[in-house]
Amino acid sequence: xxxxxxxxxxxxxxxxxxxxxxxxSRTLPSPLDFRQLFKLRLVVAALGETQRLGWWNSGVLTGTxxxxxxxxxxRSSPFAQTRAGFRVxxxxxxxxxxxxxxxxxxxxxxxxxxxxxxxxAFENERNRWMDEHQERAGSFKGPWKSKTxxxxxxxxxxxxxx
Numbered sequence: 001x002x003x004x005x006x007x008x009x010x011x012x013x014x015x016x017x018x019x020x021x022x023x024x025s026r027t028l029p030s031p032l033d034f035r036q037l038f039k040l041r042l043v044v045a046a047l048g049e050t051q052r053l054g055w056w057n058s059g060v061l062t063g064t065x066x067x068x069x070x071x072x073x074x075r076s077s078p079f080a081q082t083r084a085g086f087r088v089x090x091x092x093x094x095x096x097x098x099x100x101x102x103x104x105x106x107x108x109x110x111x112x113x114x115x116x117x118x119x120x121a122f123e124n125e126r127n128r129w130m131d132e133h134q135e136r137a138g139s140f141k142g143p144w145k146s147k148t149x150x151x152x153x154x155x156x157x158x159x160x161x162x
Contacts, residue, residue: 032118034125042082044111045089056092060085079130086112 048055051062059065060081069077069084090112094101099108107115114122 032121034122037122038082038126041086041089041111045082045085048089048092049085056088058085058088060088076130079126083126 042061046061047053049058049061050056051059060069065081065085066077069081073080093099093110093112097108097110099110099113101108101113109115113119
């Protein structure tokens, strides 16, 4: 079974375990640590890219992606790059879970799609980080600077492909 199909299958199985939004809200730490959420999203988004595990067709969080984003967004390239990487992952997860968000409709959450209130709070926090750009610069580079062999070791240790 292709890796993308396995990802979709495992994601769908996890989604079926979450019976309601109440269950999800009880599992979230209070208050939510947005820096930890950011780091988790960054690692999963980078792992899921085409050059690594191939869960989604993207190369945003690679060295090439970094170069291209620096050309278009010289001041805020890490923020733009991670936002694009998270969006690709969000769309892939939505597709795998057959989520079609509608205003006023049911809310289904996953790592890249939280409740609108939490997503707004997360975005506000990210905007504050723009002021701390130099302090945060190292946080962004870690996942996509890793060599392919390092990702392969992560893959061999814990990700099921068949």
